Amino acid sequence: MAQQISALFSHIRAPLSTGPLRRVRADFHGAGVKFKHFVSPGSPQLGGKPATSPVRGHVNVALRAGRFSTTTTTTAAAVVRKVSQGNGSFSPRGKRGWLGKFVLGATLGAGTAALVQSLHTGTMTAMAQKVDLDSFKGDWKETKEFLLSLSVKDRRQYYRTSGFVPLEDIPVWTPTADVSGEPVCLRNEKLDQKISLYRGDITMLEIDAIVNAANNSLLGGGGVDGAIHRAAGPMLKKECASLQGCETGEAKITCGYGLPAKYVIHTVGPVAQGRVEKEEKKALRSCYKNSLTTASKNEARSVAFPCISTGIYGYPSEQAVHEALATVREYLNEHHDKLDRVIFCVFLPKDYELYLQNLPLYFPAENTVKSKL
Numbered sequence: 001m002a003q004q005i006s007a008l009f010s011h012i013r014a015p016l017s018t019g020p021l022r023r024v025r026a027d028f029h030g031a032g033v034k035f036k037h038f039v040s041p042g043s044p045q046l047g048g049k050p051a052t053s054p055v056r057g058h059v060n061v062a063l064r065a066g067r068f069s070t071t072t073t074t075t076a077a078a079v080v081r082k083v084s085q086g087n088g089s090f091s092p093r094g095k096r097g098w099l100g101k102f103v104l105g106a107t108l109g110a111g112t113a114a115l116v117q118s119l120h121t122g123t124m125t126a127m128a129q130k131v132d133l134d135s136f137k138g139d140w141k142e143t144k145e146f147l148l149s150l151s152v153k154d155r156r157q158y159y160r161t162s163g164f165v166p167l168e169d170i171p172v173w174t175p176t177a178d179v180s181g182e183p184v185c186l187r188n189e190k191l192d193q194k195i196s197l198y199r200g201d202i203t204m205l206e207i208d209a210i211v212n213a214a215n216n217s218l219l220g221g222g223g224v225d226g227a228i229h230r231a232a233g234p235m236l237k238k239e240c241a242s243l244q245g246c247e248t249g250e251a252k253i254t255c256g257y258g259l260p261a262k263y264v265i266h267t268v269g270p271v272a273q274g275r276v277e278k279e280e281k282k283a284l285r286s287c288y289k290n291s292l293t294t295a296s297k298n299e300a301r302s303v304a305f306p307c308i309s310t311g312i313y314g315y316p317s318e319q320a321v322h323e324a325l326a327t328v329r330e331y332l333n334e335h336h337d338k339l340d341r342v343i344f345c346v347f348l349p350k351d352y353e354l355y356l357q358n359l360p361l362y363f364p365a366e367n368t369v370k371s372k373l
């Protein structure tokens, strides 16, 4: 397209500032377009001021920047094509110089757009050279903005993990008919494709957001929290420090930095130490619900949960699994359009068994009812 517009303007040799647009007129004549009048420098159409720069000059800037927005080019070329296919004559001054203004505007627009684009590209290139996810130095905000602007493919060069598991390699869980127990919910077939049970390291998942079982300081620790911080790199702690902690049951989001996941959603589970009362139950449900709400607010459509609070915080796994499944099912009933996949990422064999046993209760295969969704 840029070549087209170059051809269009290639004969414009006489800059506007050296007198009437005689050349332009001759050139357009050559293209079978007859001007009745044309805009001359100093005329009212140019606001009384002499035209200060040749149209060609702007085109050159745009071309040099190699950035012509296809739309602008197409529009400009289309306008000229349309006019030259018309009765061959039109009066730019007739509609108060609309063609002259349009072409100039389009070119200026293209030139400015090109300029902004090349400035943006330049900044991004400079940023790409600056990003060092192994170092605590550097501005986390700038790094976050840069990483979030990249496509998944372009972000891969920044992963600090030894490998990654793309979403398409995480199978969707399909309900089985043989349920050992009374289903807790009616089936909603629209949700079948939205659940995965994955056994492995959450830091390897290349998805929109992984949930971290953090502590109130958000400054890292051990277990899954430690693994996530190690994989993300020191920039994660820098951003976390700016969040000023997190209440139990709440959720806060950061960039994933060196992780394959775009975001980390930090939530703080209840410390149960084997004793679960109403308060711990409510807090654990809030962790799942607030994490999903935070994901939706940030358009994160694939989210993975570890078994929150079932490690150091001592929430019994066989009770936690019900809070997790029930809360995710309730959320998906209401907001199924906001999520493509919720992944229960278990680490221990016992958790894998527990989820296999209980998933069919919350996402049953039987008693299909017409989905209310």
Ligand SMILES: NC(=O)c1ccc[n+]([C@H]2O[C@H](COP(=O)([O-])OP(=O)(O)OC[C@H]3O[C@@H](n4cnc5c(N)ncnc54)[C@H](O)[C@@H]3O)[C@@H](O)[C@H]2O)c1
Pocket (backbone or CB within 6 Å): 200, 201, 202, 203, 213, 214, 215, 220, 221, 222, 223, 224, 225, 226, 227, 269, 306, 307, 308, 309, 310, 311, 312, 313, 314, 345, 346, 347, 348, 351
């Ligand atoms: N586990 C530890 O040694 C340890 C020590 C200090 C702090 N922490 C952390 O534990 C507290 C939170 O307790 P919590 O029970 O919610 O968390 P947790 O102790 O990390 O355990 C949560 C669940 O995550 C599982 N898990 C561990 N690593 C991974 C991984 N790479 N991928 C997927 N799942 C994994 C773990 O098996 C457990 O089922 C926080 O203070 C946090 O910093 C853990």
